[in-house]
Amino acid sequence: MFEEYDVIVVGAGHAGCEAAAAAAKMGSKTLLCTMNMQTIAQMSCNPAMGGVAKGQIVREIDALGGMSGIISDKSMIQFRMLNLSKGPAMWSPRTQNDRMLFAEEWRYALEKTPNLDFWQEMVSELLVKDGRVIGVKTSLGIEIKSKSVVLTNGTFLNGVIHIGEKKFGGGRTGEKAATGITEQLVTLGFEAGRMKTGTPPRVDGRSLNYEAMEEQKGDEKPSKFSYSDETKPLEKQRSCYITYTNKDVHQTLETGFDRSPMFNGRIQGLGPRYCPSIEDKINRFSERDRHQIFVEPEGWNTVEIYVNGFSTSLPEDVQIKALRQIPGFEKAKMFRPGYAIEYDFFPPTQLKATLETHLIENLFFAGQINGTTGYEEAACQGLMAGINAHNKAHEKEEFTLRRSDAYIGVLIDDLINKGTQEPYRMFTSRAEFRILLRQDNADLRLTELGHKIGLASDERLDKVLDKKNESKQLFEALKKEKLTPEEANRTLNEISTAGIREKISLFNLLKRPELGVPELRQIDGKVDEFFSSYSEAAIEQAEIEIKYESYIDKERKLVEKIDSYENYRIPESLDYQAIPALSAEAKEKLKKHKPQTIGQASRISGVNPADISIVMVYLGK
Known part of the structure; x- marks a missing residue:
């Protein structure tokens, strides 16, 4: 067959x-x-892709030639870049889908x-x-x-x-x-x-009072996940909403704790620490009077709403009673209750x-x-x-x-x-090299690798090489393009940053934390004209590289140092029991995990630096 x-x-x-x-x-x-x-x-759960660190992963999948970024773009109803108030290593794209x-x-x-x-x-x-x-x-x-x-x-x-x-x-x-x-x-x-x-309950959006909630719109200038030209940013978006639980909601939920499978021992499996159920939040954070609830539409043409932040496995009668005590949910109709799955x-x-x-x-x-x-x-x-x-x-x-x-x-x-x-x-926080692993440069990091293995297309590679070359050209051109005090000081004073006493390059001005490309373009007509000949992607890349140059260089040097361990291969047939100086715990852990490199071995819990040195000596490294 x-x-x-x-x-x-x-x-x-x-x-x-x-x-x-x-x-x-x-x-x-x-x-x-x-x-x-x-x-x-x-x-199966929330109708969204990306978020903190997760958005970086979607960009990486896309850069390698995977499909999640493109699919997310084609089905998104809202786009937001999270953490823009922080450094670019923390910027994280997210779509509501x-x-x-x-x-x-x-x-x-x-x-x-x-x-x-x-x-x-x-x-x-x-x-x-x-x-x-x-x-x-x-x-x-x-x-x-x-x-x-x-x-x-x-x-x-x-x-x-x-x-x-x-x-x-x-x-x-x-x-x-x-x-x-x-x-x-x-x-x-x-x-x-x-x-x-x-997962939380799903409710009928027609039964909610959005006037009692805080509206959460998408970005004014929405972007997208995929680096390809196959998708376009949204022209219209749907809003999400924010509301909060309160003491009454918590008291109602507590009435069902004796029937909760999480508290009475019927569930043996461990749940996610960073996405706990609402009953777990109330139990663990009893000092808090309220918890945030995100009201997320399930699509363009449906009234179904995902109640993000209200994951629960409590009895359905407790769920609906508690839901109706949340502002805006007073007349909520439930499509189906939340549940836990083992x-x-x-x-x-x-x-x-x-x-x-x-x-x-x-x-x-x-x-x-x-x-x-x-x-x-x-x-x-x-x-x-x-x-x-x-x-x-x-x-x-x-x-x-x-x-x-x-x-x-x-x-x-x-x-x-x-x-x-x-x-x-x-x-x-899990990534020690997160300044290098930003969402904006995933294509520069990975598309050549994806193309080499036959996954990313020729068009993808050409686009990445163009971006890389343009960013380098801009990086060098910014060092040569200079402003005089007469050209710059009036605008610099207006935006509350120190004036200059001699000619200075745009490169050095961009190093100032309070100055970005939008501010520089206000200074003089020739500056705006200078930037207008470059793409937004190249400008963003060059600005980040300039502002964080010292941090990026420091991480790259650290990577070079650590890579020496990653290049030391461990034979799969190595008998750890035959290395007499190794601790008993190291022998047990190394035999179980079968690390392929010294770098991997060094990150196994219970294997200490002395054990690594012993293995390296044994291997003649």
């Missing part, structure tokens, strides 16, 4: 879609297996992708021979052969949904759980665990940097199966797993990113070396 595939991807969420698209675009004959073709790329349009655009993009087939059915078993995966078996008993397999099962592996005292199997509301795979992987020697996540995951320390498993060759894991939370975290793992599954199937070199290359590199390095005891979410 089926010929042999190069890559089979199991699951069609954010990770699965990126994995299947990448493998197929790179030339692999690919099969995407999903239990329901109607829920491909479903936004049309949930149905997002899924529709993803399916349309996948169906247009050559080499990609679909199969709607549950995969219940992996076909494994001599320590290598050779395909999958479906619930109907159909065996489909493949050179590599990517598992992106999300919250579906033995998923259990909790609402108050009620619980039932499911991977998402209205959809059944996936069974069989966890049990098989455990028998093959994999370690498994349980995690939980939750699911299986596999500690990611069982993976290589390529996301291939240590135990079974050619088997890759991506997304929430690795203990992460968030669409963006899942999508970037899917992209990397899809690339490497293709490379493995065609006996090509593995593709990995370092911590100094991308947030994607930070995420994967954290997962495989440190593991996670709770759903892992990306933050800018």
Whole structure:
């Protein structure tokens, strides 16, 4: 019935879609297996992409040639650049999206992708021979052969949904759980665990009083995620709204705590620390009188509203009573209650940097199966797993990113070396080189790499090289373009910055924290004319490089120093037990994690600098 595939991807969420698209675009004959073709790329939780650190990840996916940025742009209803009051390392793009349009655009993009087939059915078993995966078996008993397999099962592996005292199997509301795979992987020697996540109730927007809330509009000049010309910024946007809980809301919620699955022990899995349920917030932050609620529309042509900040698994009668005590929600009608979901995951320390498993060759894991939370975290793992599954199937070199290359590199390095005891979410604070890993330069960092492996197009590469060359030209031209005190001082005094006593370059003026390109363009007509010959992208790039020059140079030097450790390879066959001076804990951890480089080994919890020195001496480094 089926010929042999190069890559089979199991699951069609954010990770699965990126994995299947990448493998197929790179030339692999690919099969995407999903239990329901109607829920491909479903936004199971909030209808938004990006945000702090997550926006950087979407830009990186796009720069490499992935699809999440383009799909987000095509389905966005609002765009905001977060953290503009802070430095550019913290600027983070975020889109509010049309949930149905997002899924529709993803399916349309996948169906247009050559080499990609679909199969709607549950995969219940992996076909494994001599320590290598050779395909999958479906619930109907159909065996489909493949050179590599990517598992992106999300919250579906033995998923259990909790609402108050009620619980039932499911991977998402209205959809059944996936069974069989966890049990098989455990028998093959994999370690498994349980995690939980939750979602808030959805309400009827027609029943809300927006006059009682604070309107949150999109950016006046909206941008977009993708660096390609395939998408355009929005011309019109939908507003979100902000309101707050209060003491009455908290007291009502507390009446249901005795029936809460989170508090009475029915939920065993650990939930996300940085996206807690409303009952968890009240319990952990009892000193706070209120918590922020974001009222987010689910699309252009629907009245459905996502109540961001009100994730809960309390009984539905408590949920609606508490909701109606929130300003603007007095007459709220609920479409469906919030719920918690418990699911299986596999500690990611069982993976290589390529996301291939240590135990079974050619088997890759991506997304929430690795203990992460968030669409963006899942999508970037899917992209990397899809690339490497293709490379493995065609006996090509593995593709990995370092911590100094991308947030994607930070995420994967954290997962495989440190593991996670709770759903892992990306933050800018996790990246030690975040001044280098900005959202504005993801294309300069990664598109050449994406083009080299056959994912980013020639047009993408040409555009990036043009931007790089133009930015360099502007950087040097700013050093030569100078202003006299007569030309500059009047405007400088008007904007409350010190005047100049001699000729000064625009380069040196831009180093002043209070001066940006918009202010410089006010100084003199010739300055405005000078900048008008350059693109906005080149101007932004040059300004950031100038203002943060010393910090950027410092980080680059640190990267060079640390890279020496990343280049020291550790043989996969190294027997740590044979190194007598190593501590017992280091032997245990290094044997378990199987680091590929000295750099990775140095980041494993329980392995200290002395242990690293001993390993390096043993290897003759």
